[in-house]
Amino acid sequence: MDKIQQEADHLYKQHFGKLVASLLYASHDIDPETAEDIVQDAFSAALIDWRLQGIPANSAGWLYKVCRNKALNKIKRDKRLEPLTEKQYQATIETRFSESSFDDQQLKLLFACAHPDLTPKTQVVITLKYVVNLRVESIAKNLGMTIDGVDKLLLRARQKIRNEKILLEEPHPNALKQRLSIVHKIIYLTFNEGYKSTAGKEILREDLCEEALLLNKALLDSSLSNKETCALHALMLFNSARFKSRISDSGELLDLENQDRSKWNQDLIRLAHDFFTRSQCEAVSTYHIEAAIACLHCIAPSFEQTDWRTIEGLYIRLLQIYPNPFVELNYAIAKYYAGDKQGAFKILNDLQGHTFLNQYYLLNMAIGKLHQMEGNDNLARQYLLKAQQQTILQKEKDFIGKILDKMKDRS
Amino acid sequence: MERFMLIVREDLKRIGRLKTEDRFAEGPDMTDWIKSLIESGNYIGGEPLAIKGRYVTQNEVLSDGPFIEAKEGISGYDIILAENLEQATAIAQSCPMVMQGFAIREVRPIQPFIFKDPV
Numbered sequence: 001m002d003k004i005q006q007e008a009d010h011l012y013k014q015h016f017g018k019l020v021a022s023l024l025y026a027s028h029d030i031d032p033e034t035a036e037d038i039v040q041d042a043f044s045a046a047l048i049d050w051r052l053q054g055i056p057a058n059s060a061g062w063l064y065k066v067c068r069n070k071a072l073n074k075i076k077r078d079k080r081l082e083p084l085t086e087k088q089y090q091a092t093i094e095t096r097f098s099e100s101s102f103d104d105q106q107l108k109l110l111f112a113c114a115h116p117d118l119t120p121k122t123q124v125v126i127t128l129k130y131v132v133n134l135r136v137e138s139i140a141k142n143l144g145m146t147i148d149g150v151d152k153l154l155l156r157a158r159q160k161i162r163n164e165k166i167l168l169e170e171p172h173p174n175a176l177k178q179r180l181s182i183v184h185k186i187i188y189l190t191f192n193e194g195y196k197s198t199a200g201k202e203i204l205r206e207d208l209c210e211e212a213l214l215l216n217k218a219l220l221d222s223s224l225s226n227k228e229t230c231a232l233h234a235l236m237l238f239n240s241a242r243f244k245s246r247i248s249d250s251g252e253l254l255d256l257e258n259q260d261r262s263k264w265n266q267d268l269i270r271l272a273h274d275f276f277t278r279s280q281c282e283a284v285s286t287y288h289i290e291a292a293i294a295c296l297h298c299i300a301p302s303f304e305q306t307d308w309r310t311i312e313g314l315y316i317r318l319l320q321i322y323p324n325p326f327v328e329l330n331y332a333i334a335k336y337y338a339g340d341k342q343g344a345f346k347i348l349n350d351l352q353g354h355t356f357l358n359q360y361y362l363l364n365m366a367i368g369k370l371h372q373m374e375g376n377d378n379l380a381r382q383y384l385l386k387a388q389q390q391t392i393l394q395k396e397k398d399f400i401g402k403i404l405d406k407m408k409d410r411s
Numbered sequence: 412m413e414r415f416m417l418i419v420r421e422d423l424k425r426i427g428r429l430k431t432e433d434r435f436a437e438g439p440d441m442t443d444w445i446k447s448l449i450e451s452g453n454y455i456g457g458e459p460l461a462i463k464g465r466y467v468t469q470n471e472v473l474s475d476g477p478f479i480e481a482k483e484g485i486s487g488y489d490i491i492l493a494e495n496l497e498q499a500t501a502i503a504q505s506c507p508m509v510m511q512g513f514a515i516r517e518v519r520p521i522q523p524f525i526f527k528d529p530v
Contacts, residue, residue: 117497119505120451156504178494189451286452326449355458356445 004050007059008043015060016133021109022064023071029078030071031162038074042066106131107218111171114182117164122157123182124189125150132190132211142208143193180224184232184287187212187219191236195243209240230279231287237272238294241265253399257303269298289318308338325357329366336370344370361390365400377407412492414455415499418517419508423484427462435459438514439507448491453502457489483515496520 016039023035030038042063056062113127128134128142136154140147171179194208216233219225245263248254276291293314300306315331328351336344348367357363368383381404388400426434448454466473478484493499496518503509503516 116494117501119498119501120453121447121505122501182494185451192450322452324449324452324454356442356449359442360446 004047004055007050007055008047011046011060011063012043013133015063017109017130018105019063019067020130021105021112023067026068027071027075029075032158033162034074035071038067038070039063041070104218104222106215107222107224108170110183110186110215110219111176111179111224114171114179114186115160115164116178116182118157118160120185120189122153123186124193125153126157126161127186127190127215128211129154131215142205176224180226181228183219184228187216188232188235188287190215191239195239206243209236209243212236213240227279227281227283228285228287230275231285231291234272234276234279235287235291235294237268237275238291238298241268241272241298252402253395255399256297261302264298272298284317284321286318286321289314289321293318306337308334312338312340325351325354326362329357329363333366333370341370341374359390361387361396361400363387364390368400369403372403372407380407412494413499414521415491415493415496416519416521417457417489417491417499417503417506418485418519419459419487419489419514420483420517421486421514423462423479423481423486426486427479439511441507444505444507445489448502453491453493455490455492457487459487460485462486486514490521 019039019042020032020035023030023038024032045066046059046063050056050059109131110127113123113131115123118126125139125143128139129136134142136150137147139145140150143150145153191209191212194205194210194212213233213236216229216236219229220233241264242259244265245259245261246254272291272295276295279288279291293311296307296311296314312331312334315327315334318327319331328347332344332347332351335347345367348363348370351357351363352367354363364383364387368380368387371377371383372380384400384404388397388404391397391400429437445454445457462479463475464478466475466478491499491502493502499518499520503518506516508514509516
């Protein structure tokens with residue numbers, strides 16, 4: 001990649017969302033699609049111009065100026081009756097920006113994306129587009145969606161963004177509390193998308209986790225954060241600490257039991273601890289509980305020496321706040337390792353009656369694995385084979401295949 | 412967050428003629444949709460409903476009831492948490508069955524029951 005392309009890519013990542021937002025703030029006559037087109041145009045112009053003239057000293061400023069001029073021309077064209085002078089235009093920009101109670105433009109956009117009327121998935125997608133400045137292809141790859149799927153979702157979102165000026169209007173101070181919890185959810189989901197492996201993406205997306213941490217850090221540095229923000233930060237850091245050990249040298253997925261604990265990043269664990277201590281308060285959120293669970297895993301010297309009893313108790317609290325079949329599955333597993341095997345199998349058997357979970361490979365894999373540990377190889381094989389059929393992800397099929405092979409060796 | 416019931420409505424006469432396996436095999440895969448709702452903390456529960464049931468009024472019990480003939484009869488439900496009716500609607504719109512035209516969804520806020528204080 002040449003230097004100019006590199007500079008343009010770097011600027012794109014830093015400024016795309018801000019450029020779009022600045023155009024939207026500057027004029028109510030520009031809709032999001034047009035604003036994006038103008039910014040794209042400016043980048044194309046930059047690539048041509050800079051090859052001839054060289055990269056200007058203030059390359060970002062150059063882009064803002066070109067965008068502004070392009071927008072100005074567009075408005076003039078659309079509104080011949082009311083020509084807007086440069087001065088008036090500048091004045092509108094300044095008033096719009098100075099009205100804001102947000103110091104950080106990126107945070108302001110983030111809170112705009114956390115609009116309660118949009119689905120959580122849409123909130124994540126538009127955040128990745130306008131705040132993190134990812135290109136559509138990259139969003140699709142990161143979220144395990146098709147490009148077409150992301151485009152369609154953005155198209156529907158744009159309609160709403162335009163009609164309700166979602167990126168334009170700053171949420172009312174009274175709405176900030178609700179917005180903050182949605183912002184947390186967006187960051188949490190973005191992190192999880194990077195952390196888990198799903199269909200369509202085979203590797204862990206460390207970049208996405210990093211973006212989530214950066215957004216949350218910006219939130220922590222502002223006056224808008226609360227104790228939940230700290231807990232969320234701790235949770236993400238505890239999980240990040242284990243990042244490198246989740247894939248073996250040969251590229252296979254490793255579960256907690258088989259990870260090389262010496263590869264866990266102790267600096268990140270310490271940092272996570274600091275945030276976890278800072279997050280302590282009376283109102284315990286799901287982030288607090290999940291961070292506590294992640295913490296207990298991080299400080300355990302080995303899988304066997306993990307404090308499963310406390311983890312079991314934490315899952316019970318999590319179920320009280322948000323009862324859902326995933327949590328119940330994890331609860332059952334913790335219960336098994338805490339020593340209550342009968343109780344664990346009872347929950348797992350009940351979960352098989354669940355319409356969704358029964359079709360989902362994780363439940364059958366868990367039941368298979370626990371049967372295998374109990375020495376019920378025939379039962380274990382049945383469940384593991386079922387799980388292997390249910391997942392479409394090759395890495396997960398291989399992972400289950402390995403457990404099945406081990407059983408073969410034993411018999 | 413408030414609770415909503417997303418009612419699934421389909422042509423019951425048509426599904427009534429299908430074998431149960433075929434009924435569930437013909438629609439789109441719902442696993443990813445439900446999984447993402449669980450991950451985002453919006454899913455509470457849901458199930459499909461069998462087609463044959465009973466219809467009870469003050470005077471009689473009908474074995475089929477009018478619903479069996481219904482073009483848009485209730486064939487299942489999901490209960491979700493959402494910020495507001497708009498978000499619940501947007502979630503219902505993103506259901507694969509709706510997107511691919513297999514079913515329609517009725518979005519109904521669950522009304523918290525209000526007890527009258529005893530006098």
